[in-house]
Amino acid sequence: MLAQHLPVLVAVVPLVAAPLIVVARSGFLGWVTALLVAAATTAMSAALLAQATASGTISYAIGSWPPPWGIEYRVDAANALVALLVSAVALVVVPYARRSVSAEVGQDRQYLFYALLMLCLAGLLGMALTGDAFNLFVFLEISSLSTYVLIALGRHRRALLAAYQYLVLGTTGATFYVIGVGLLYLATGTLNFADMAVRLADVRDARPLAAGLAFITAGIGLKLALFPLHAWLPNAYACAPSAVSAFVAATATKVSIYVLMRVYFSVFGVDAVFRDLPTGAILAVLSVAAMFAASAAAIVQPDLKRLLAFSSVGQVGYITLGISLGSAPGLAAAMAHVVNHGITKGALFLLAGAMALRLGGTGMDRVAGLARTMPVTAFAFVVGGLSLIGVPGTAGFASKWALVSAAIEAGRWWIAGAVLLSSLLAVAYVWRFVECAYFREPPAGAPDRDEAPADMTGPALALTAAVVAAGLFASPVLEASTRAAAALMGFAR
Amino acid sequence: MTLLGHFTYWATVFLMMTGLHVVISRGNLVKKLVGLGIFQTSVYLLYIGPGKLVGGTAPIVGPGIATYSNPLPHVLILTAIVVGVATLAVGLALVVRIREAYGTIEEDELLAADAEDD
Amino acid sequence: MKSDIILRVVAKILIPFALMFALYVQFHGDFGPGGGFQAGVIVAAAVVFYGVIFGLAAARRAVPEPLVESMVAAGVLVYAGVGVAGLLLGGNYLDYFVLDHDPVHGQHRGIFWVEVGVAITVSGVMLKIFYLFAGRGRGFEEDDGP
Numbered sequence: 001m002l003a004q005h006l007p008v009l010v011a012v013v014p015l016v017a018a019p020l021i022v023v024a025r026s027g028f029l030g031w032v033t034a035l036l037v038a039a040a041t042t043a044m045s046a047a048l049l050a051q052a053t054a055s056g057t058i059s060y061a062i063g064s065w066p067p068p069w070g071i072e073y074r075v076d077a078a079n080a081l082v083a084l085l086v087s088a089v090a091l092v093v094v095p096y097a098r099r100s101v102s103a104e105v106g107q108d109r110q111y112l113f114y115a116l117l118m119l120c121l122a123g124l125l126g127m128a129l130t131g132d133a134f135n136l137f138v139f140l141e142i143s144s145l146s147t148y149v150l151i152a153l154g155r156h157r158r159a160l161l162a163a164y165q166y167l168v169l170g171t172t173g174a175t176f177y178v179i180g181v182g183l184l185y186l187a188t189g190t191l192n193f194a195d196m197a198v199r200l201a202d203v204r205d206a207r208p209l210a211a212g213l214a215f216i217t218a219g220i221g222l223k224l225a226l227f228p229l230h231a232w233l234p235n236a237y238a239c240a241p242s243a244v245s246a247f248v249a250a251t252a253t254k255v256s257i258y259v260l261m262r263v264y265f266s267v268f269g270v271d272a273v274f275r276d277l278p279t280g281a282i283l284a285v286l287s288v289a290a291m292f293a294a295s296a297a298a299i300v301q302p303d304l305k306r307l308l309a310f311s312s313v314g315q316v317g318y319i320t321l322g323i324s325l326g327s328a329p330g331l332a333a334a335m336a337h338v339v340n341h342g343i344t345k346g347a348l349f350l351l352a353g354a355m356a357l358r359l360g361g362t363g364m365d366r367v368a369g370l371a372r373t374m375p376v377t378a379f380a381f382v383v384g385g386l387s388l389i390g391v392p393g394t395a396g397f398a399s400k401w402a403l404v405s406a407a408i409e410a411g412r413w414w415i416a417g418a419v420l421l422s423s424l425l426a427v428a429y430v431w432r433f434v435e436c437a438y439f440r441e442p443p444a445g446a447p448d449r450d451e452a453p454a455d456m457t458g459p460a461l462a463l464t465a466a467v468v469a470a471g472l473f474a475s476p477v478l479e480a481s482t483r484a485a486a487a488l489m490g491f492a493r
Numbered sequence: 494m495t496l497l498g499h500f501t502y503w504a505t506v507f508l509m510m511t512g513l514h515v516v517i518s519r520g521n522l523v524k525k526l527v528g529l530g531i532f533q534t535s536v537y538l539l540y541i542g543p544g545k546l547v548g549g550t551a552p553i554v555g556p557g558i559a560t561y562s563n564p565l566p567h568v569l570i571l572t573a574i575v576v577g578v579a580t581l582a583v584g585l586a587l588v589v590r591i592r593e594a595y596g597t598i599e600e601d602e603l604l605a606a607d608a609e610d611d
Numbered sequence: 612m613k614s615d616i617i618l619r620v621v622a623k624i625l626i627p628f629a630l631m632f633a634l635y636v637q638f639h640g641d642f643g644p645g646g647g648f649q650a651g652v653i654v655a656a657a658v659v660f661y662g663v664i665f666g667l668a669a670a671r672r673a674v675p676e677p678l679v680e681s682m683v684a685a686g687v688l689v690y691a692g693v694g695v696a697g698l699l700l701g702g703n704y705l706d707y708f709v710l711d712h713d714p715v716h717g718q719h720r721g722i723f724w725v726e727v728g729v730a731i732t733v734s735g736v737m738l739k740i741f742y743l744f745a746g747r748g749r750g751f752e753e754d755d756g757p
Contacts, residue, residue: 008704016691019684063697063705134569141576148583157594158607164587168516168525171580175533178573179509182539191569571648582740589747 003047007060007073007129010044010083011139013037014122018115027101027110034094034114041087041125049080053483059131067131068195074131078335078484082128082258085339089250089346090121096459097243100353104241105153113153117247119146124255133181133191136259137174140223143255144170147248151240162235169232173222180215183208184267197267209268210277216263217279224256226320227290230313234301237309242353245305249312250346254338257319264323265331265488274326283324288418290317295425299432304362305352307429308345311388314422315341321415322403328485329406335481336402340387340395343466348384350460351377354452367433369442374451378437380464385430387467390423395467398474402481501542508535520600522591526584533577540566540573622664629657637730641719647726651733658734659741667745679738686732693724 002009017037021030052058052075060073067074075083097117105113123143130136148170152163185191187208188199203209218229225233233253237245264273274280291314298310319341322334352362354377359366370378387394390401400419407415451457470477508531515528544566552561592598595606633653640646662670697706707721708714 005698005704012691012694012704016688016695019687019691022684023681023688025680061703064703064708134572138572138576141580145579145583148587152587152590157591158610160587160591160594161603161607164522164584164591167580167584167587168529171529171584172513172516172532175536178536179539182536185540186543575648579736582736586743589744 003051005060006044006048006051007058007075008062010041010048010087011073011122011126011129013040013044014118014125018118018122021111021115021118025111027107027114030111030114031094031098034097034118035091037118038087038090038094038121041121042084042091045080045084045087045125048075049077049084049480051075052077052080052487053480057487068190068192071135072131072192072194073129074194075129076484076487077480078261078487079128079258081335081339081480081484082255083125085342086121086124086128086251086255089247089342090117092346092459092463093117093243093247093250093350096246096350096353096456099453099456100243100357101241103357104155109153113150113241116146116150117244119143120150120247120252124251127255128258131193133184133193133196134178135191137178137181140174140177140256140259143252144174144223147244147252150244150248151236153241153244154239155241156239158235159239162232162239166232166236169222169229173219173229176215176219176222178219180212180217180219183212183215187212193262193267197269200268200272206276209272213263213268213273213277213279217260220256220260220263224253224260224320225313225316227286227294227313227317230290230294230316233313234306234309237312237349238303238306242349242356246346246349246353249308249349250342253312253316254342257316257323257334257338260320261323261331261334261488265485270326270489280324280326283320284412284415287317287321287324288415288422290314291321291418291422292425295422295429298429299425301429302364304355304364304367304433305349307432308348308352311426311429312341312345314426315345315388317422318400318403318419321419322406325406325410325412325415327406327410328482328489329402329409331488332478332482332485333399333402333406335484336478337399339477339481340399340467340470343463343470344384344387344395347460347463347467348381348388350456350463351381351384354456354460357452357456358450364432364436366443368436368440370437373442373449375449376451376461377457380461381437382430382434383464384467385426385433387471389426389430393468393471395470395474395477397471398478399481402478501538505535505538505542508532508538522588522598522600523585525600526581526588529584530577530581533573533580537570537573540570618664622660626657626661629653629660633657633730637726640726641722647729648733650726651730651735652737654730654734655737655741658738662741662745667742671742674738676739676742679735679742682731682735683739686728686730686735689728689731690725693721693728697721 014037017033021033024030048058056076058075059067061067062071062073101110101113120143123139123146126139127136127143130139148163148167151166152160181191184196187203188196190196190199200209222229237249240248294310294313294317298307298314301307301310315337319334319337322330322337355367355370355374356362358374383394387396390396400423404416404419407419512528512530512532512535516525516532519525519528544563546560546562549560549562550558552564588598591603595603597603633650636645636653637647637650640650658670658674661673694705697709698704700709702709707718709717710720711717
């Protein structure tokens with residue numbers, strides 16, 4: 001009986017958990033609830049993915065109002081995969097958060113941290129699973145508002161300013177999205193994505209549609225940190241509490257990327273976006289600029305978390321580059337990189353949080369000699385770094401390889417070249433860490449060997465292991481991404 | 494007639510540009526939020542304006558009612574207004590905390606204070 | 612403003628009517644303009660008015676802060692509870708049709724409880740915002756003062 005309600009329960013369970021945690025007013029109970037909810041959403045997302053893979057699209061009518069009149073939750077191989085990524089990352093981050101949050105957030109506010117984390121999770125899952133353009137905006141704002149507050153919980157006063165800047169830019173982005181949706185609604189009279197896809201074909205005047213597409217691209221581009229709209233991201237990721245950095249970096253931009261894919265490939269369709277409009281060329285230029293400029297900026301950052309944040313902007317470039325090809329293999333490569341980069345960056349931020357706990361910060365001068373003081377953490381970080389570069393045997397390699405082959409298949413040799421060249425920049429910023437950690441003396445008075453406690457190192461290492469596993473056995477992710485791309489492109493009723 | 498007929502659109506675009514300009518050009522954090530509010534308000538108008546039909550009534554099914562205004566934009570914008578209020582509350586709360594932590598809410602002074610921290 | 616007798620008397624007369632009007636707006640929302648959002652804001656406005664006239668401490672005594680925080684959560688839970696009730700009675704999430712034998716009555720019942728939840732949460736949120744901002748500003752001035 002419960003199985004048929006899974007599409008909505010995935011979002012409702014964390015949404016209900018948040019007020020329950022507020023009523024309980026206890027950090028420990030909040031943590032236990034969050035852990036149970038993360039486990040439940042992971043199980044439900046996995047079940048949805050299996051169901052969507054086996055039997056195609058699942059449609060769920062909220063309030064039994066049939067679509068397109070009511071709000072529809074529409075699950076296919078694409079958004080079930082994104083939901084599984086989001087909830088699996090939450091399942092890794094919540095156990096880690098117990099000690100990390102105790103160290104970084106005041107005792108009396110911890111229950112609010114878990115309530116906000118649940119709200120953020122509910123917002124991201126709702127964004128992924130809903131089939132309604134305006135419902136998506138509401139979930140986007142639920143996740144964004146909770147993220148602003150979570151970032152503001154960071155220890156340094158700079159976190160407040162980072163949260164404020166993210167709030168202004170994030171709200172501007174969300175408002176641009178609503179303007180775009182409004183234009184589409186005026187042209188088609190529907191907010192249901194599937195219905196909109198059908199009705200767009202009958203719209204004679206293409207200009208409002210192009211304007212709507214441009215507004216949505218700019219708005220979602222802000223949320224996914226598309227270069228040069230990424231200004232909010234480095235400060236936000238660098239100043240947030242460690243657990244928040246890991247969760248948000250691994251999931252929030254990824255869900256926004258999924259939304260862009262959904263609008264491009266499912267609602268408008270490949271022809272309207274990439275043949276009739278120069279979207280592909282614009283996106284490709286911005287993506288390549290991100291790969292080079294952001295990766296170059298990462299090299300000179302004085303702080304490890306800021307380095308990772310700039311690397312995220314660069315890695316988002318690879319994903320949007322895959323989208324810009326406008327082909328099924330390109331889309332599949334982009335989806336694969338969403339998953340692989342999500343777990344890679346999640347693992348790296350968790351490891352950086354473990355360093356912050358022991359060293360009091362993640363400045364490059366502090367991590368000097370880390371190989372002697374925290375050898376396991378340092379080694380795991382290098383493994384994650386190799387995945388950022390795209391070394392064979394790691395998750396990053398599998399999706400970059402898919403991206404390069406998709407580019408060659410589309411006849412764009414220069415894109416393949418740009419991917420390889422920009423990977424050299426990733427080598428440079430990962431090498432900076434290696435140089436600091438392995439070839440420098442630890443600061444005077446550093447203890448001999450001092451790993452972070454097991455409840456933090458454990459989840460971080462588990463995710464690092466997942467990075468290696470996704471590199472050695474790449475086919476499950478690649479196959480799931482191919483199915484996701486097929487679902488995104490063959491969407492309309 | 495077309496100029497007048499598109500009155501709501503002109504108002505929408507004017508508010509949109511005003512709001513966005515205030516967000517970009519002002520250095521005071523509260524004024525930025527005011528601009529953000531104006532920008533969001535323009536979107537409310539974008540939705541509500543076309544929902545109204547001249548001569549249309551409230552959307553209640555009954556005898557003698559042929560044309561009625563579209564109720565959906567109002568519901569959507571009610572939601573958007575709530576979202577806007579929540580955003581404004583979070584934004585102002587952050588500004589209060591920034592004022593307490595830095596002693597100023599002017600962007601250039603804040604950036605200078607941050608540069609000193611490094 | 613506690614010393615101004617006119618304000619105090621006017622406040623004591625007006626506040627009960629404001630609360631009454633909130634109930635009217637709440638329950639008349641089925642037939643005309645109104646509903647949970649507006650009613651919640653009016654309830655909160657009455658308490659804010661009380662706080663402005665008689666001081667923040669008096670308002671906090673009348674409507675304590677833990678209660679306000681629970682109201683924020685409770686309203687959401689009522690709303691979500693209606694959705695789950697729909698699930699348990701064999702419908703989809705937020706399905707009002709199954710809440711009564713007669714589907715039209717079911718719709719009526721569903722929206723009634725949803726609006727109750729909305730009113731509780733909205734008034735809670737408004738009061739929470741008022742308490743936070745009003746309280747913080749005062750403490751800050753005292754810290755800064757000579």
